[in-house]
Amino acid sequence: MYTWMPLTSRADLAGxxxxxxxxxxxxxVAKRLADGISEAVKGVLIERNYIDxxxxxxxxxxxxxxxxxxxxxxxxxxxxxxxxxxxxxxxxLGCPDNRLADHYFGYMVLRPTGIATIxxxxxxxxxxxxxxxxxxxxxxxxxxxxxxxxxxGFPSMDQHIDIxxxxxxxxxxxxxxxxxRYSIYREFLTHDITMMAQQFNPGGLVPSKGLEVSHAERxxxxxxxxxxxxxxGKSGKADLSFYRQLSAYVESGxxxxxxxxxxxxxxxxxxxxxxxxxxxxxxxxxxxxxxxxSLAVVDDNYLPYLSIxxxxxxxxxxxxxxxxxxxxxxKVFYPADAVDRLAPALFKLGAVVGLPPKDETIIxxxxxxxxxxxxxxxxxxxxxxxxLLQIVMTLPLAQFIWVVEFATEAEWAVGQIAARAIVDxxxxxxxxxxxxxxxxxxxxxxxxxxxxxxxxxxxMRGLKISDMGHTAFTRMDQNLRPxxxx
Amino acid sequence: xxxDKEEKKGVFDLVEGLTVIDPNALAEFKQEMTEAVIPxxxxxxxxxxxxxxxxxxxxxxx
Numbered sequence: 001m002y003t004w005m006p007l008t009s010r011a012d013l014a015g016x017x018x019x020x021x022x023x024x025x026x027x028x029v030a031k032r033l034a035d036g037i038s039e040a041v042k043g044v045l046i047e048r049n050y051i052d053x054x055x056x057x058x059x060x061x062x063x064x065x066x067x068x069x070x071x072x073x074x075x076x077x078x079x080x081x082x083x084x085x086x087x088x089x090x091x092x093l094g095c096p097d098n099r100l101a102d103h104y105f106g107y108m109v110l111r112p113t114g115i116a117t118i119x120x121x122x123x124x125x126x127x128x129x130x131x132x133x134x135x136x137x138x139x140x141x142x143x144x145x146x147x148x149x150x151x152x153g154f155p156s157m158d159q160h161i162d163i164x165x166x167x168x169x170x171x172x173x174x175x176x177x178x179x180x181r182y183s184i185y186r187e188f189l190t191h192d193i194t195m196m197a198q199q200f201n202p203g204g205l206v207p208s209k210g211l212e213v214s215h216a217e218r219x220x221x222x223x224x225x226x227x228x229x230x231x232x233g234k235s236g237k238a239d240l241s242f243y244r245q246l247s248a249y250v251e252s253g254x255x256x257x258x259x260x261x262x263x264x265x266x267x268x269x270x271x272x273x274x275x276x277x278x279x280x281x282x283x284x285x286x287x288x289x290x291x292x293x294s295l296a297v298v299d300d301n302y303l304p305y306l307s308i309x310x311x312x313x314x315x316x317x318x319x320x321x322x323x324x325x326x327x328x329x330x331k332v333f334y335p336a337d338a339v340d341r342l343a344p345a346l347f348k349l350g351a352v353v354g355l356p357p358k359d360e361t362i363i364x365x366x367x368x369x370x371x372x373x374x375x376x377x378x379x380x381x382x383x384x385x386x387x388l389l390q391i392v393m394t395l396p397l398a399q400f401i402w403v404v405e406f407a408t409e410a411e412w413a414v415g416q417i418a419a420r421a422i423v424d425x426x427x428x429x430x431x432x433x434x435x436x437x438x439x440x441x442x443x444x445x446x447x448x449x450x451x452x453x454x455x456x457x458x459x460m461r462g463l464k465i466s467d468m469g470h471t472a473f474t475r476m477d478q479n480l481r482p483x484x485x486x
Numbered sequence: 487x488x489x490d491k492e493e494k495k496g497v498f499d500l501v502e503g504l505t506v507i508d509p510n511a512l513a514e515f516k517q518e519m520t521e522a523v524i525p526x527x528x529x530x531x532x533x534x535x536x537x538x539x540x541x542x543x544x545x546x547x548x
Contacts, residue, residue, distance in 0.1 A: 264548050391501055462507045
């Protein structure tokens with residue numbers, strides 16, 4: 001039932017076909033793995049007769065009804081580093097430090113469907129060749145041979161083709177991430193997703209005809225999220241606000257369901273990589289999107305964390321994304337479009353707060369929670385004037401906030417910022433001052449959200465900030481996991 | 487009782503050293519928000535709504 005397959009190189013993966021029957025399509029799987037995983041994977045444990053809940057959901061509702069006989073069980077491949085040994089008599093995994101989980105890179109389920117056999121998989125981005133620097137991930141528990149392992153990653157699977165297409169797979173990936181990451185969301189199986197897309201059971205092969213974007217929106221609504229659907233403007237690639245929002249949501253830790261209209265394709269955007277900072281000295285207001293080199297996507301035609309260029313120049317780039325759905329929690333009312341327009345307007349307060357010159361600034365905005373902001377400030381107490389810290393801890397923040405950070409090119413290069421605005425994510429579109437706090441190293445503006453909407457003057461106070469002996473604040477990079485390439 | 491009073495205090499009462507801001511320093515920002523930013527936000531949000539409605543019927547099946 002268990003076979004250990006040591007790897008001296010990726011070419012050894014071809015040996016999978018000796019151990020796995022043809023219905024799991026081992027040659028195709030071996031090639032996909034050889035093309036995409038790093039040499040750090042030195043051992044594969046093949047687990048047979050694995051009962052996979054996602055495959056079973058499609059088996060009970062589709063494959064079992066077919067004339068062709070399909071197996072009910074799957075094969076699961078587990079990936080380990082060079083320190084792991086396997087005793088096939090005692091069925092025991094061993095490693096010198098007895099910390100198995102530290103040497104585990106995740107798993108891949110193979111479905112007995114002959115075609116498109118790669119099922120539920122969670123593979124660490126650390127062993128994905130070319131993976132981007134920052135990836136949205138969650139802890140996934142894995143039970144194997146009585147060991148409790150864990151892997152940090154983002155779920156992926158190939159589309160089934162006959163009963164589920166790319167859009168179903170992208171929805172599934174995002175919702176499985178949500179159920180693992182956030183306790184308020186339940187788990188949805190592959191078949192659940194196909195049912196949630198329609199108002200009624202479409203039956204047969206209707207799902208294979210494809211989904212409309214509205215169906216994906218419906219899936220996220222049914223799952224209890226509050227999806228926001230953003231489409232690119234008629235100006236196409238020149239709609240930079242569209243891409244700034246896209247990157248803002250990803251930086252916030254929300255994976256995106258992204259539609260590529262011309263390809264008729266859907267993917268999940270799950271991470272990004274900034275380009276290497278270069279001091280250009282070129283004047284002009286810039287945004288975090290301008291610094292993005294590539295996006296990490298989960299595309300069911302590839303292994304997860306495929307890195308696609310942010311800008312055009314290759315056949316497959318982020319510029320082909322022309323709509324996305326972000327499955328937000330409730331209570332995010334102030335849209336990214338509003339933040340995108342508000343942020344540059346805050347320079348009108350620049351003289352009061354002490355902002356860098358507008359045409360030397362890089363703006364970055366994202367959503368987080370009030371508690372995450374407080375945790376970030378608490379962890380860096382020494383950066384903050386005690387009174388500013390008191391304000392952050394005292395303000396009656398809503399659960400979700402937009403954070404707008406302002407950095408010079410030099411600060412950006414070292415992960416620092418000059419100023420930070422905290423915007424109320426529950427604010428109304430027509431509010432003149434939707435802020436809780438706006439501060440630099442020298443000055444802060446504090447807002448009483450009870451009164452500031454009625455009277456700007458009485459709802460706002462200033463605070464002169466003491467010199468804390470540093471030249472800038474730390475940028476708030478909190479939501480994504482940095483990839484540790486192995 | 488004292489806890490109730492504490493709860494009724496706003497952030498301005500709890501933090502010492504806060505100062506009133508000169509209204510003239512805010513005038514330019516207020517004017518920018520009222521005359522340019524908010525009308526633009528309202529327009530952009532409506533435009534995005536229309537674009538989203540048009541894109542809802544795109545077929546995704548690759």
